Amino acid sequence: MGFTPTEKIWFNGKLVAWGDAKVHVLTHALQYGTGVFEGMRCYATPEGPAVFRLDAHLERMVKSAELYELRIPYSQDTLAEATLDVIRANKLDSAYIRPIAFFGAATLSVWTSECPVEVAIAAFATGQYLAGADKGVRVTVSSIRKFDSAAIPAWGKACGQYINSVRAVQEAQRRGFDEALLLNSHGQIAEGSGENLFLVRNGEIVTNDIDASILMGVTRASILEIAGDLGIPKRVAPISVEDVLGADELFFTGTAVEVTAIREVDGHVISEGKPGPVTRRIQETFNQAVRGELPQYRRWLAFARQTVIS
Numbered sequence: 001m002g003f004t005p006t007e008k009i010w011f012n013g014k015l016v017a018w019g020d021a022k023v024h025v026l027t028h029a030l031q032y033g034t035g036v037f038e039g040m041r042c043y044a045t046p047e048g049p050a051v052f053r054l055d056a057h058l059e060r061m062v063k064s065a066e067l068y069e070l071r072i073p074y075s076q077d078t079l080a081e082a083t084l085d086v087i088r089a090n091k092l093d094s095a096y097i098r099p100i101a102f103f104g105a106a107t108l109s110v111w112t113s114e115c116p117v118e119v120a121i122a123a124f125a126t127g128q129y130l131a132g133a134d135k136g137v138r139v140t141v142s143s144i145r146k147f148d149s150a151a152i153p154a155w156g157k158a159c160g161q162y163i164n165s166v167r168a169v170q171e172a173q174r175r176g177f178d179e180a181l182l183l184n185s186h187g188q189i190a191e192g193s194g195e196n197l198f199l200v201r202n203g204e205i206v207t208n209d210i211d212a213s214i215l216m217g218v219t220r221a222s223i224l225e226i227a228g229d230l231g232i233p234k235r236v237a238p239i240s241v242e243d244v245l246g247a248d249e250l251f252f253t254g255t256a257v258e259v260t261a262i263r264e265v266d267g268h269v270i271s272e273g274k275p276g277p278v279t280r281r282i283q284e285t286f287n288q289a290v291r292g293e294l295p296q297y298r299r300w301l302a303f304a305r306q307t308v309i310s
C-alpha cells in the first residue's frame with residue numbers, strides 16, 4: 001500500500017496541497033499513539049467513483065473517537081462530504097482513503113485535555129494489499145498475542161494499538177509468511193494483523209465475534225449479509241487453532257485485503273492450496289457489489305460524482 005502523492009489532502013476543514021498536510025514532532029498522537037483512523041476504499045462504478053460503506057466507516061471512527069474522549073470538531077456528514085471532496089479534487093476513480101483524527105501538539109503530559117484535535121483525510125490510488133492475494137496467501141499463527149479488549153477495546157480503531165499488529169506482521173514476514181493470525185488472551189483465534197477471519201466447514205461459513213478481541217470489520221458485516229443473500233449458512237462463534245487447521249477453506253476480510261483466500265497455515269495446505277468454491281463465490285459477489293454491479297447493494301455506495309440516471 002505504498003502511496004503516490006495526490007494533489008490535495010483535506011486537513012482541518014480545508015483542502016491543502018499534499019506537501020502542506022504537516023504536523024509538529026511533539027504531536028501527542030506521534031508521541032503516544034492518541035489518534036483514531038479508518039481505512040476505506042473507493043471503487044470505479046458505472047456511475048463514477050463510489051466509496052464503499054462510507055457511513056459505516058465514519059460511524060466507527062466517531063465511536064473510536066468517543067472511546068478516547070477525542071472530540072472531532074466536524075459532524076459525520078461534514079466528514080462524509082469531505083471524503084467525497086478529496087476523491088473529486090484528486091480526480092480519483094478508485095482509491096484507498098485514510099481519515100484520521102488525533103490529538104495535536106500542546107503538551108507531553110499523558111492526559112489529553114489541553115491538546116487540540118486535528119483531522120485529515122487523504123486518498124490515493126492503490127492496488128492489492130497482500131502480494132499474490134488472488135492465488136491465496138500463506139499465514140502463520142503468531143507468537144504475539146492480540147491485546148485484550150479489557151486493556152484496549154479491540155472494537156475501536158486507535159493508532160497506538162497497531163504496534164501489536166506491526167509486531168505480529170514483522171514476525172510473520174521474518175518466518176517467510178504473508179500475514180499473521182493472532183491468538184487472543186484465551187488462546188483462541190482473534191484475527192489477522194489487519195483483517196477478520198472466516199472459515200468454511202461443510203458449506204457453512206464461521207467467523208468470531210467481539211468477545212474474541214477483534215475489530216468489528218465493516219467488510220466482515222458485509223460478507224455476513226452477502227452470505228445470507230446467497231443462501232450460504234453462517235455462524236458467529238469462537239474459532240480455535242484446530243478449527244482453522246481443519247477448515248475446508250479460510251479467508252480474510254478487510255478493506256485493504258477485500259476478500260482474500262488463505263492457502264496455507266504454517267505448512268498446512270488449505271483447500272488444495274487455492275481459493276475454494278465458497279470463498280470464490282463470496283469474493284465474486286463482493287467484488288461486483290463494491291463496483292456497483294449489483295443493484296441490491298447500491299445502498300452501500302456513496303457516489304462522489306452525482307450522475308443523472310434516466
Ligand SMILES: Cc1ncc(COP(=O)(O)O)c(C=O)c1O
Pocket residue numbers: 039165191192193194195196214215216217218219220253254255256
Ligand atoms: C485489526 C483489523 N481487523 C479487521 C479489519 C477489517 O476491518 P474492515 O473490514 O472494517 O476494514 C481491519 C482493517 O481495518 C483491522 O485493522
